[in-house]
Amino acid sequence: MTIADIVAQASAPGQPRSVGLSADECLKCNVCTTACPVARVTDLFPGPKYSGPQAQRFRLGSELAPGSGRLSVVPSPDRSVDYCSGCGFCTTACPADVKIAEMNNRARGALRSGRRPRLRDWLLGQTDLTGRLGGLTEPLANWGLHNRLVRVLIDRILRIDRRAPLPRFARRSFRSRLGRHWRGRWSANAPAPATSVVYFHGCAANYYEPEVGQAAIDVLERNGFTVIVPPQVCCGLPLISNGLYAPARGRARSNIAVLAGYARAGYRIVGTSTSCTHTLKAEYREMLDIDDADARMVAEATWDICELLVDLHAQGRLDTRFGALDRTLPYHAPCQLRSHGIGLPALDLFELVPGLRAIDLDHDCCGIAGTYGLKSEKYEIAMAVGKPLFERIRAGGAEQVACDSETCRWQIAAATGARLRHPVELLAEAYDAYLAAEP
Amino acid sequence: MATADVAVVGAGLAGLTAAIRLAEAGARVHVLAAGHATTHWAPGGIDLGALPDSRTSQEAIDRLAMVPGHPYGVLAAELPAALAWLRAVLAREGFELEGAPGDPLRAIPTAIGATRLAALLPAGMAGALPAWAPDETLVVCGPAGFRDFWPEAIAGALRRPSSWRGQTPPGRIEAVSVELPGLAGRRNLSSLDLARLFDDPAWRRAALEGIARAVAARSRAPGRVALPAILGLNDHPAALAAAREILPLLPFEVALAPPSVPGLRLYAVLRGALRRHGGRLQVGEAVHGTIDAAGRVAELRAPAAAREFVLSAGAVVLATGGIAGGGIVADGPATLREEVLGLPVDGPPAGNWLSDDALSPAGHPLETAGIRTDRHLRPVAPAGSTADGRPIAENVRVAGSLLAGQRYLRERCGDGVALASGVLAARKLAGVAR
Numbered sequence A: 001m002t003i004a005d006i007v008a009q010a011s012a013p014g015q016p017r018s019v020g021l022s023a024d025e026c027l028k029c030n031v032c033t034t035a036c037p038v039a040r041v042t043d044l045f046p047g048p049k050y051s052g053p054q055a056q057r058f059r060l061g062s063e064l065a066p067g068s069g070r071l072s073v074v075p076s077p078d079r080s081v082d083y084c085s086g087c088g089f090c091t092t093a094c095p096a097d098v099k100i101a102e103m104n105n106r107a108r109g110a111l112r113s114g115r116r117p118r119l120r121d122w123l124l125g126q127t128d129l130t131g132r133l134g135g136l137t138e139p140l141a142n143w144g145l146h147n148r149l150v151r152v153l154i155d156r157i158l159r160i161d162r163r164a165p166l167p168r169f170a171r172r173s174f175r176s177r178l179g180r181h182w183r184g185r186w187s188a189n190a191p192a193p194a195t196s197v198v199y200f201h202g203c204a205a206n207y208y209e210p211e212v213g214q215a216a217i218d219v220l221e222r223n224g225f226t227v228i229v230p231p232q233v234c235c236g237l238p239l240i241s242n243g244l245y246a247p248a249r250g251r252a253r254s255n256i257a258v259l260a261g262y263a264r265a266g267y268r269i270v271g272t273s274t275s276c277t278h279t280l281k282a283e284y285r286e287m288l289d290i291d292d293a294d295a296r297m298v299a300e301a302t303w304d305i306c307e308l309l310v311d312l313h314a315q316g317r318l319d320t321r322f323g324a325l326d327r328t329l330p331y332h333a334p335c336q337l338r339s340h341g342i343g344l345p346a347l348d349l350f351e352l353v354p355g356l357r358a359i360d361l362d363h364d365c366c367g368i369a370g371t372y373g374l375k376s377e378k379y380e381i382a383m384a385v386g387k388p389l390f391e392r393i394r395a396g397g398a399e400q401v402a403c404d405s406e407t408c409r410w411q412i413a414a415a416t417g418a419r420l421r422h423p424v425e426l427l428a429e430a431y432d433a434y435l436a437a438e439p
Numbered sequence B: 001m002a003t004a005d006v007a008v009v010g011a012g013l014a015g016l017t018a019a020i021r022l023a024e025a026g027a028r029v030h031v032l033a034a035g036h037a038t039t040h041w042a043p044g045g046i047d048l049g050a051l052p053d054s055r056t057s058q059e060a061i062d063r064l065a066m067v068p069g070h071p072y073g074v075l076a077a078e079l080p081a082a083l084a085w086l087r088a089v090l091a092r093e094g095f096e097l098e099g100a101p102g103d104p105l106r107a108i109p110t111a112i113g114a115t116r117l118a119a120l121l122p123a124g125m126a127g128a129l130p131a132w133a134p135d136e137t138l139v140v141c142g143p144a145g146f147r148d149f150w151p152e153a154i155a156g157a158l159r160r161p162s163s164w165r166g167q168t169p170p171g172r173i174e175a176v177s178v179e180l181p182g183l184a185g186r187r188n189l190s191s192l193d194l195a196r197l198f199d200d201p202a203w204r205r206a207a208l209e210g211i212a213r214a215v216a217a218r219s220r221a222p223g224r225v226a227l228p229a230i231l232g233l234n235d236h237p238a239a240l241a242a243a244r245e246i247l248p249l250l251p252f253e254v255a256l257a258p259p260s261v262p263g264l265r266l267y268a269v270l271r272g273a274l275r276r277h278g279g280r281l282q283v284g285e286a287v288h289g290t291i292d293a294a295g296r297v298a299e300l301r302a303p304a305a306a307r308e309f310v311l312s313a314g315a316v317v318l319a320t321g322g323i324a325g326g327g328i329v330a331d332g333p334a335t336l337r338e339e340v341l342g343l344p345v346d347g348p349p350a351g352n353w354l355s356d357d358a359l360s361p362a363g364h365p366l367e368t369a370g371i372r373t374d375r376h377l378r379p380v381a382p383a384g385s386t387a388d389g390r391p392i393a394e395n396v397r398v399a400g401s402l403l404a405g406q407r408y409l410r411e412r413c414g415d416g417v418a419l420a421s422g423v424l425a426a427r428k429l430a431g432v433a434r
C-alpha cells in the first residue's frame, strides 16, 4: 500500500476522518494555542499546535505499517505531549477541524504502549478495583485517603499529590442499594424499551456519590421511566487518558457486550457522568479503534442525562412541575460535556425551575481533567488552570455550585469549599419541593 | 433537541454583533460556530474601508456604496449607529476605539516593517494614528528573544520612505530589544504568554520600567514607542494605562502574526456581552440545515459525539465568513459550496480561481465569492434563474464576509460590513421571539 493509497482511503467520503491525518488540514493559525488552558499556565507544555499537528509530521512516517492499511500512531518526537490534559478545547476551537486533543491522546498511548505502566497510572485506571476495595474497607480507607501522613507517603511512593482532591468512599455502593430495578442483561422479559431507560452509573455514582445515582433514578421515574441498571464495569476513560489502551479495550468490550443488547432492542442508555457517556459515545471508536456495529449501536443510544431531559422537554414530555429553589447557582460546564457538542443542557433545565438563578461561570477548565490534576507533577498546573474559576466562585459567595462531572466537582469543592452538585440532584430537589408544596 | 428564538451561525464580528443585539432585545439566542473566527487572526483594528486612493474611510465607504451589488449599498446607512453601539459595548469593559470614519487614513506600522492604512483603532494601537512630525523619533522596541517581533528588522524596513505610502515618516527610527524580567530561560515565548504576563501588575511595572530605561537611552521626546501588541490580555486597559504612565514616550501596539491579542480582547468583550444578555455560544459545531418547502429553515444540525446536535430555531443568522471564515468551500476545481444551507454562491467563474499571489493588492479572485441577498439580507435565487433576486429562505439573514459583492481584504471593509450587517440582521429579526 502506498502513501497515496492510504491517504485516499482515509479521506474517502463516509470514512470517519483519521485523527492522525487531520494534521494535514492545519493552517498554523495558532487559534488552538489561544484556547489551551495548560499552555496558558506552564512552559512545560508547548501547546496544542506544537504537540498536535506539528509533532504529528514526525509521527506519521511509521504509521504506514506495510500492508496493514491501518493507521496507528508512533511515539511522539518529544515527551511534552504528556502534559496535555486532554480537555479538548483545542479541537473545538480549531477552525480547520484538526483533531488535536485526540492526536495528543493517541501519541501518549503510543508512548506508553509496550512498556510496563507506572504503578500510579495503572492504579488511577483501576477505578472499579479501588472503588470496591475502598467500599469494603471504609471507613479506614476514607481515613487513610484524608490523613496527612498517609497522603505524604502516597505522594512520595506513588506520586499522587498529597493536596489533590480525592473523593470519599460511600458506605454502601449505589448498586448494593438498588431495590426492585432490573439489573440483568437484556432479555425479552426486561421492561419495555419505550418506557424504560438503561442507566450507566459509572464508578463515581457507584462508589462515591450514590446520591447522584439515586437522583437520576428519581428524576427518570418521575418522568414515567422504568430504570434498568445493567451489569457494567468502568467505562475505561481513566485508562485511556493514562495511555493504557490495552486494558481500556477490555473494559470497552465488556460494556459493549452488555449494552449492545439493550441498544439493539431500542433502549436509550443514559449516564450521569459526562465523561463516561462521552467515552461510550466517542472514545471507544476514536481512541480505541473499536468501530464495529455493536459499538456504534451503543454510541448512538447513549445520552447524557441532561441531554435526554432537554430532548424530552422539546417533545413536550418532560414533567415540568418543579417546586421553587430560591438560590443563585453558579454552574461550571466540564470539558467532557463540551466534547459532547450538545451545548449546555443543564442550563436549559435550570431555566425551568422557579426561583433558580443559574449563572454560567464560563471558564474553560477546572484543571483536574479526570486524573491529570491528581498527579504530583501536574497538581500545581491543574490548580493554576482552575484558579480564575475558583476565584470567581469564592467571590460570588454561593454555597452550592453545579457541575456535571464528578472529578471536576471534587476539584472545585476542594479548592473553594463550596458544595458541588450534579444538575440532576437539583432537579430531583425541585421535584421534591413541588411535592412538598402540594396541599 | 435544543431550542432558541434565533440561531446564529458563526462567532466572528458579524455573528456576535447580531447575537448580542438580538439578546439585548430579549430574544433567546444560540450561537453555533465551527471554530474560532477571524477575530483571532485579524490585526485588531476596525476596518470600515480603505481604497488605495481614498483619503478617509468615509470616502471609501461612500464609493463602495455606489458599486452595484456591494453590501455597503444597503449597509452604509447602518454604519454610524452600529459603530456607536460597538463603542458603547467596548466602553463598558474599559476599552476605547479611537478615530472616526471621517479621519484621514494613516499609515500604521506593522510587524514586518510595512504599513497598512487605518483610521479606527483600539486605544492600545491608536498612538500610531496622529501624523508624524519631522522632529519625532519612532523607537521600535520588543522583548529580547520574542520571535514574532524583530525591532531591528522592522526599523530597517520602516526607514525606507517608500514604506510610508506617501505620508510623512517619523524623523528618526530607532530599534531596541529589552530583556524582560524573568524570561531569560524561557523558550517558545508567544504573544499570548507575554500578554498574560502584562496582566500581572507587579511584573508589568518591572517590565515597563526596563523598557522605559532602554527607550530613554535611545531617544528623547518628541517621539513614540512601537511595542508588539502584548500589553495585557485580560486586563489590557490597566496594562495600557501603566505603559502610558511609565514610558517616557507615547506607546502604541503593533499587530502581530496570529493569534491576534487585540482580536482576542475584542472577542472576550463580545463574548461577555452576549453572556450577560443570556445568549449562548457553542464553539466546535460545524452546522448544516435545509430550507423546507415553505422556504424556511426550521432547525440546524451539527455532528456531535455519536449523534447530531439539533437546534430548532425561529430564524437563522448566517455569518460564516465566506471563503476566509470557512462558510464557503471550494469543492474541487469548479464548484463553490455554501457550507450550511447549500445556498447559491455568487463567485468568480470556474477556472479563474488560482492566483499566483494570495496577497496581491488586486485581491484574490475567491475573495469575491459570497451570498447575494435582498435589502433585508435574505439570500436570493441566483442571477439567470427564473426566480432571480427573489428570497429563497424567508427566515434566514446573511451577515458579514459571507455577503457577496465585496472584497473584504482589498477594500478593507470587512469589519464595517460585519458590524453593520450584524446590526441590520438583528433588527430584521427582532420580534421572532417564539
Ligand SMILES: Cc1cc2nc3c(=O)[nH]c(=O)nc-3n(C[C@H](O)[C@H](O)[C@H](O)COP(=O)(O)OP(=O)(O)OC[C@H]3O[C@@H](n4cnc5c(N)ncnc54)[C@H](O)[C@@H]3O)c2cc1C
Pocket: A095, B009, B010, B011, B012, B013, B014, B015, B016, B032, B033, B034, B035, B036, B037, B038, B039, B041, B042, B043, B047, B048, B285, B286, B287, B288, B319, B320, B321, B322, B324, B325, B326, B327, B328, B339, B340, B399, B400, B401, B402, B408, B409, B412, B413, B414, B415, B416, B418
Ligand atoms: C488572516 C485574516 C486577516 C484579516 N484582516 C482583515 C483586515 O485587516 N481588515 C478587514 O477589514 N478584514 C480583514 N479580514 C477579513 C475578516 O474576515 C472580516 O473583516 C470580518 O471580521 C469577518 O467577520 P465575519 O463575522 O463575517 O466572519 P468570520 O470572522 O470569518 O467568522 C466566521 C465564523 O463562522 C464559523 N463557521 C464557518 N463555517 C461554519 C459552519 N459550517 N458551521 C458553523 N460555523 C461555521 C467560523 O468558525 C467562524 O466562527 C481578515 C481575514 C483573515 C482571515
Ligand code: SF4
Pocket: A025, A026, A027, A028, A029, A030, A031, A032, A033, A048, A049, A052, A053, A093, A094, A095, A096, A097, A098, A100
Ligand atoms: S487551530 Fe487548527 S488550524 Fe490553527 S494551528 Fe491549531 S490545529 Fe492548526
Ligand code: SF4
Pocket: A035, A036, A037, A038, A039, A047, A048, A083, A084, A085, A086, A087, A088, A089, A090, A091, A100, A101, A104
Ligand atoms: S486537549 Fe486541552 S490541554 Fe491538551 S492541547 Fe488541547 S487544549 Fe491543551
